[in-house]
Amino acid sequence: MMSPDPFLAKLELARTAAKSFATITTGQKNAALEAIASAIEAGIDQVVAANAIDLERGRANDIGAGLLDRLTLDAPRLRALAAAVREVIALPDPIGQVVRGSTLANGITINQVRVPFGVVGAIYEARPNVTVDIVALALKSGNGAVLRGGSAAEHSNAVLVSLIQEAISSVGLAGDAVQTIDEFGREGASRLMRARGYVDVLIPRGSAGLISTVVQESTVPVIETGSGIVHVFVDATADEDMAVEIVTNAKTHRPSVCNAAETLLVHRAAADRMLPRLAGGLLQAGVELRGDAATRAEVEGVAEADETTWATEHLALAMGVRVVDSIDEAIAHIERYSTRHTEAIVTQDYTNAERFLAEVDSAVVMVNASTRFTDGGEFGFGAEVGISTQKLHARGPMGLSELTSTKWLVRGSGQIR
Amino acid sequence: MMSPDPFLAKLELARTAAKSFATITTGQKNAALEAIASAIEAGIDQVVAANAIDLERGRANDIGAGLLDRLTLDAPRLRALAAAVREVIALPDPIGQVVRGSTLANGITINQVRVPFGVVGAIYEARPNVTVDIVALALKSGNGAVLRGGSAAEHSNAVLVSLIQEAISSVGLAGDAVQTIDEFGREGASRLMRARGYVDVLIPRGSAGLISTVVQESTVPVIETGSGIVHVFVDATADEDMAVEIVTNAKTHRPSVCNAAETLLVHRAAADRMLPRLAGGLLQAGVELRGDAATRAEVEGVAEADETTWATEHLALAMGVRVVDSIDEAIAHIERYSTRHTEAIVTQDYTNAERFLAEVDSAVVMVNASTRFTDGGEFGFGAEVGISTQKLHARGPMGLSELTSTKWLVRGSGQIR
Numbered sequence: 063m064m065s066p067d068p069f070l071a072k073l074e075l076a077r078t079a080a081k082s083f084a085t086i087t088t089g090q091k092n093a094a095l096e097a098i099a100s101a102i103e104a105g106i107d108q109v110v111a112a113n114a115i116d117l118e119r120g121r122a123n124d125i126g127a128g129l130l131d132r133l134t135l136d137a138p139r140l141r142a143l144a145a146a147v148r149e150v151i152a153l154p155d156p157i158g159q160v161v162r163g164s165t166l167a168n169g170i171t172i173n174q175v176r177v178p179f180g181v182v183g184a185i186y187e188a189r190p191n192v193t194v195d196i197v198a199l200a201l202k203s204g205n206g207a208v209l210r211g212g213s214a215a216e217h218s219n220a221v222l223v224s225l226i227q228e229a230i231s232s233v234g235l236a237g238d239a240v241q242t243i244d245e246f247g248r249e250g251a252s253r254l255m256r257a258r259g260y261v262d263v264l265i266p267r268g269s270a271g272l273i274s275t276v277v278q279e280s281t282v283p284v285i286e287t288g289s290g291i292v293h294v295f296v297d298a299t300a301d302e303d304m305a306v307e308i309v310t311n312a313k314t315h316r317p318s319v320c321n322a323a324e325t326l327l328v329h330r331a332a333a334d335r336m337l338p339r340l341a342g343g344l345l346q347a348g349v350e351l352r353g354d355a356a357t358r359a360e361v362e363g364v365a366e367a368d369e370t371t372w373a374t375e376h377l378a379l380a381m382g383v384r385v386v387d388s389i390d391e392a393i394a395h396i397e398r399y400s401t402r403h404t405e406a407i408v409t410q411d412y413t414n415a416e417r418f419l420a421e422v423d424s425a426v427v428m429v430n431a432s433t434r435f436t437d438g439g440e441f442g443f444g445a446e447v448g449i450s451t452q453k454l455h456a457r458g459p460m461g462l463s464e465l466t467s468t469k470w471l472v473r474g475s476g477q478i479r
Numbered sequence: 480m481m482s483p484d485p486f487l488a489k490l491e492l493a494r495t496a497a498k499s500f501a502t503i504t505t506g507q508k509n510a511a512l513e514a515i516a517s518a519i520e521a522g523i524d525q526v527v528a529a530n531a532i533d534l535e536r537g538r539a540n541d542i543g544a545g546l547l548d549r550l551t552l553d554a555p556r557l558r559a560l561a562a563a564v565r566e567v568i569a570l571p572d573p574i575g576q577v578v579r580g581s582t583l584a585n586g587i588t589i590n591q592v593r594v595p596f597g598v599v600g601a602i603y604e605a606r607p608n609v610t611v612d613i614v615a616l617a618l619k620s621g622n623g624a625v626l627r628g629g630s631a632a633e634h635s636n637a638v639l640v641s642l643i644q645e646a647i648s649s650v651g652l653a654g655d656a657v658q659t660i661d662e663f664g665r666e667g668a669s670r671l672m673r674a675r676g677y678v679d680v681l682i683p684r685g686s687a688g689l690i691s692t693v694v695q696e697s698t699v700p701v702i703e704t705g706s707g708i709v710h711v712f713v714d715a716t717a718d719e720d721m722a723v724e725i726v727t728n729a730k731t732h733r734p735s736v737c738n739a740a741e742t743l744l745v746h747r748a749a750a751d752r753m754l755p756r757l758a759g760g761l762l763q764a765g766v767e768l769r770g771d772a773a774t775r776a777e778v779e780g781v782a783e784a785d786e787t788t789w790a791t792e793h794l795a796l797a798m799g800v801r802v803v804d805s806i807d808e809a810i811a812h813i814e815r816y817s818t819r820h821t822e823a824i825v826t827q828d829y830t831n832a833e834r835f836l837a838e839v840d841s842a843v844v845m846v847n848a849s850t851r852f853t854d855g856g857e858f859g860f861g862a863e864v865g866i867s868t869q870k871l872h873a874r875g876p877m878g879l880s881e882l883t884s885t886k887w888l889v890r891g892s893g894q895i896r
Contacts, residue, residue, distance in 0.1 A: 085837050164859060170848055172858060177840070179870050258694075262870050277675075281695055283871040304893040311895035419888045420502050423594070431587055431891025440896075441589060441887075442581060453596050453679050453884035454700040455872040467870035470858075471836045474848025476721040478728035479857075 069253055072241045073181075073208060073260035079236035080181045080206025088155040090235060091202055095151045097229035098201075099144040102194065105225045106140050112217040113190070120214055125188075133188050135218055143194045150198040153444040156463040157204045170474045176466040178204030181239075183254050183261040185210045185276055187268040190218040196265075197226050197240050199445055203465040206239035208261055210251045216244040255280040262467075267448060270375070285460070288451030289375045290320035290403035292433045295392040295418070296340065297409035298331035304430060305336055305408045306343050311432040312406065314347045318377050320449060321404055321436040325372060325382040327392045333360055333385045341383065349379045356385035372399045389414050393421055400424055403451050404436040425451055425458035486670055489658045490598075490625060490677035496653035497598050497623025505572040507652060508619055512568045514646035515618075516561040519611065522642045523557050529634040530607070537631055542605075550605050552635055560611045567615040570861040573880040574621045587891045593883040595621030596679040598656075600671050602627045602693055603684040607635040613682075614643055614657055616862055620882040623656035625678055627668045633661040672697040679884075684865060687792070702877070705868030706792045707737035707820035709850045712809040712835070713757065714826035715748035721847060722753055722825045723760050728849040729823065731764045735794050737866060738821055738853040742789060742799040744809045750777055750802050758800065766796045773802035789816040806831050810838050817841055820868050821853040842868055842875035 065071045083091075102109070113135040120130050135143075156176050163173035182205045186192045193211050200207040211219040223242040231237035243250040254261065258281050266276035270289045277284055294312050296305045312323035326344075328337055333356060341351060341361040351357075352367040364383065371382040372395070386392045389407075396405050406428035407418040415429045426436045436459060438446045443461030450456040456464040482488045500508075519526070530552040537547050552560075573593050580590035599622045603609045610628050617624040628636040640659040648654035660667040671678065672693060680700050683693035687706045694701055711729050713722045729740035743761075745754055750773060758768055758778040768774075769784040781800065788799040789812070803809045806824075813822050823845035824835040832846045843853045853876060855863045860878030867873040873881040 081840075084840070166852075166857065166859065170852060174875075180840070278698055283700070283869065285871075301893070307893065307895050315896055415890075419890075423498075423501070423597070424886065426887040426889060428889040429891060430893055431889055432895040434896040435583075435587060435889060435891075435894070436887075440583065442583065452700065454702075457885050458591075458887045468874050469841065470843040470853075470875045472843055472845040472848055472852060473832075473836075474846060474852075476718070476724065476847055477852065478724050478849040479732050479851040 069243065069246050069250060070260070072243060073257055075238045076181050076206045076208050076241045077260055079239035080178070082236050083201070083204045083206060083239055084157075084178050086204070086235065090233065091155065091204070092151045093233040094201055094230045094235050095147050095198060097233050098194070098198065098226050099147040101225040101229040102140055102144040102147070102222075105221070106137050109135055109140055109218060109221050109225070110137065112221040115217045116215050125214065129188050129214070133190065133215055133218075135190055139191065143191055147194060147198045150202050150445055153202060153462055155202065156466050159463070161468055168477050170472060170477050173471045174468050175471060176463060177469050179262040179465065179467050181206040181208055181261050182465060183208045183210070183257070183264040183282060185251055185254065185264065185266045185268075185272065187212045187272060188214040190215040190222060192267060193219050193222045193242075194226070195446070199447055199462060199465060201230070203462045205465060207241070208254065209240070209242045210254055211242065211244055213244060213247060219244050252279065255282060258282055265448065285448070285450055285456055285464075286452040287448035288320075288403065289401050290322070290451075291325065291373070291375050291399055291401045292321060292323045292403055293325045293327060293396050293400060293405045294323045294433065295327040295389070295396070295405070295407045296329060296332055296336060297389065297407055297411060297414055298329040299410040299414075300332060300336065300408040301410060302336055302339065306339055308406065308408055308430070308432050309340055310343045310347060312434055313344060313349055313381050314379065315432070315434050317379050321433050322377070323381065323433050324374065324376055325384065325399070327384055327386050327395060328357075329389070329392070330356070330385050330387050337361055337385070344381060347379070349381050351381055351383050353383040354385060357383045375401070389417060393418070396422055401451055403449065404428065404433045406431060406433050425449070486660065486663050486667060487677070489660060490674055492655045493598050493623045493625050493658045494677055496656035497595070499653045500618070500621045500623060500656055501574075501595050503621070503652065507650065508572065508621070509568045510650040511618060511647045511652050512564050512615060514650050515611070515615065515643050516564040518642040518646040519557055519561045519564070519639075522638070523554050526552055526557055526635060526638050526642070527554065529638040532634045533632055542631065546605050546631070550607070550632055550635075552607055556608065560608055564611060564615045567619050567862055570619060570879055572619065573883050576880070578885055585894050587889060587894050590888045591885050592888060593880060594886050596882065596884050598623040598625055598678050599882060600625045600627070600674070600678040600681040600699060601684065602668055602671065602681065602689065604629045604686065604689060605631040607632040607639060609684060610636050610639045610659075611643070612863075616864055616879060616882060618647070620879045622882060624658070625671065626657070626659045627671055628659065628661055630661060630664060636661050669696065672699060675699055682865065702865070702867055702873055702881075703869040704865035705820065706818050707739070707868075708742065708790070708792050708816055708818045709738060709740045709820055710742045710744060710813050710817060710822045711740045711850065712744040712806070712813070712822070712824045713746060713749055713753060714806065714824055714828060714831055715746040716827040716831075717749060717753065717825040718827060719753055719756065723756055725823065725825055725847070725849050726757055727760045727764060729851060730761060730766055730798050731796065732849070732851050734796050738850050739794070740798065740850050741791065741793055742801065742816070744801050744803050744812060745774075746806070746809070747773070747802050747804050754778055754802070761798060764796070766798050768798055768800050770800040771802060774800045792818070806834060810835070813839055818868055820866065821845065821850045823848060823850050842866070
């Protein structure tokens with residue numbers, strides 16, 4: 063019955079093997095995770111050797127220092143990966159949780175319980191650590207995983223997947239539930255996007271371009287983990303110290319991640335009082351500022367902002383600054399340019415705080431807190447599946463339960479309609 | 480700023496108007512629903528006249544008695560539609576419900592609350608009643624609606640949408656949040672499927688072909704309300720009277736709907752004892768049976784089943800019957816042919832009941848109850864949005880809360896990381 067097409071054969075293997083994951087116990091899953099963590103530690107030399115081939119090819123192809131760094135797996139990074147797998151062991155198992163239930167008037171009981179999706183597909187780029195992260199989260203939520211990690215990391219991924227498969231099999235479970243399709247190249251990625259019936263959900267992780275391609279081309283349902291053009295609005299009544307701390311933290315604490323702020327909006331009534339200190343703090347921290355005319359009139363050393371400033375996720379020490387006349391203008395700016403990830407207001411005005419929370423349509427909307435708190439770990443979810451910027455299924459930080467579906471269990475005693 | 484493209488201009492109108500729905504009160508929504516119900520009652524003559532044009536064209540195009548019946552709107556049907564809108568008034572408003580929340584160790588509070596999607600797109604065929612149903616559900620859940628009801632019902636839909644728009648405006652809300660795109664024909668339907676950024680979720684309702692087209696072509700997230708190849712498995716230990724009642728009810732109570740049973744699986748150890756009575760009851764009710772060799776050896780008047788029998792949603796008084804050697808064979812048959820809507824086991828064996836519930840991967844899995852209970856009304860959800868056969872976002876009967884997304888509200892007092 064196995065497909066003669068080697069690509070589909072792999073997907074069938076994963077699908078069949080993953081079925082058995084739906085009914086295994088938490089103890090069995092945790093044993094597999096522990097085996098994976100141990101296998102990574104025991105296989106450090108093997109992984110580093112394979113990674114060296116990928117790195118050499120990357121250097122030959124001149125992929126750049128940033129990509130090379132993301133591609134690199136050394137002993138400390140592999141030990142950290144093993145530790146991350148062990149952290150997933152400590153998380154509660156979402157499968158079998160009863161979401162809601164009731165007894166109908168006719169005596170039938172209905173219970174909606176969490177079940178695995180089946181097979182989770184992941185498409186990512188040049189980050190072999192994602193291979194291990196995704197497998198750990200998929201396994202704990204009872205799912206198989208089909209991985210397209212990109213040709214740049216092909217050798218590293220092949221060894222990691224092979225170690226993972228053996229580790230899962232070593233505790234008596236179906237190691238085939240994890241597969242890599244890197245060897246099928248770009249065509250494999252395209253086919254994965256159209257593998258309805260084989261893969262239940264597809265999670266792209268990487269650049270905006272990659273995510274956009276997957277969203278456009280995929281017929282498999284996608285969970286979009288999007289980019290963040292994140293705004294902080296400093297209202298007229300903002301506490302000055304608090305505003306400076308929040309804006310500086312939101313921009314500079316870790317500028318390369320999606321919950322870092324990209325645009326600062328300041329109420330005109332607060333501009334005189336606060337803009338010099340806000341901008342000064344940012345400039346001192348090495349942030350390159352691009353502002354509108356009002357900002358540049360208040361602060362020296364600010365470049366001229368243009369339309370692209372507001373529409374850019376800098377992911378670096380750069381920030382757009384604009385003075386707005388009102389909370390309405392701030393909300394309108396956000397409405398126009400936000401990627402609907404996270405926005406924050408800094409204010410002491412109760413009505414404005416509640417208006418901002420109600421009217422800004424983003425996954426996470428904050429009052430008087432740094433946008434850096436949009437994070438599964440900070441929210442108490444434990445593991446980092448990603449941050450969804452779509453509205454369907456999951457929105458905002460995703461925990462293990464966002465990697466599950468549900469089904470209804472109905473128990474009767476002969477009822478008919 | 481309005482697009483010069485008349486299609487996009489309509490979508491922009493809907494999107495802008497729908498934004499205001501996110502923050503209106505339940506009282507305002509209910510007032511709009513009451514106005515819609517009254518407008519439909521007051522507009523009966525107008526709708527019937529427009530419907531007559533559609534019916535005449537339908538007869539000229541020879542669309543068949545079934546389609547003509549579904550296309551027909553007369554005074555009693557319109558009064559029933561108005562009554563259905565009033566039933567939605569009585570349902571709880573899902574918007575603003577707190578799904579979960581907590582206070583983090585640093586004092587920040589996080590609350591996940593239900594918010595509208597924004598604009599719900601609907602693609603359906605020749606059933607102008609769906610126009611009113613979808614609008615009522617969308618409005619109560621705070622969403623706008625862009626409707627493609629098909630050219631066969633174009634005149635009826637145009638009058639209904641115009642009545643709805645005026646009714647919403649009459650209570651001071653944004654009537655433009657509801658739009659029909661029937662006048663753009665098939666190209667409009669195709670464009671709606673690619674209207675990312677304008678429409679937040681697309682719900683196809685209709686034939687398997689329509690749903691499949693939308694799933695394949697849409698770049699807007701889709702909620703698939705799928706077809707039902709629904710199975711009833713009569714286990715060796717089934718109570719005979721209960722089995723006959725459940726099977727007959729599941730097949731004959733309303734054969735044209737998706738939760739009606741299509742295939743009967745009978746354990747070999749129960750075939751001698753029960754198959755003649757099970758089949759007899761079905762044959763007596765006018766059901767055409769297609770069975771495997773073992774079934775045909777037990778019962779007269781059963782046609783020969785072939786591969787297509789098991790893969791067909793008959794939606795009529797027809798049923799496939801197969802004798803299986805074990806619960807494993809029953810589960811394997813379901814795994815192969817089910818559309819993952821609803822399956823039921825009739826059994827007195829505790830272990831088999833729990834195995835069936837755990838191992839069958841369908842939206843609803845039942846023990847000793849008629850599959851006809853897979854229904855939003857029966858589950859206590861009130862309104863019928865549809866029954867989802869996909870795993871993402873919603874699975875099984877959908878209530879108003881399945882027409883919502885969520886967002887996280889974060890309230891701090893100056894916290895930074």
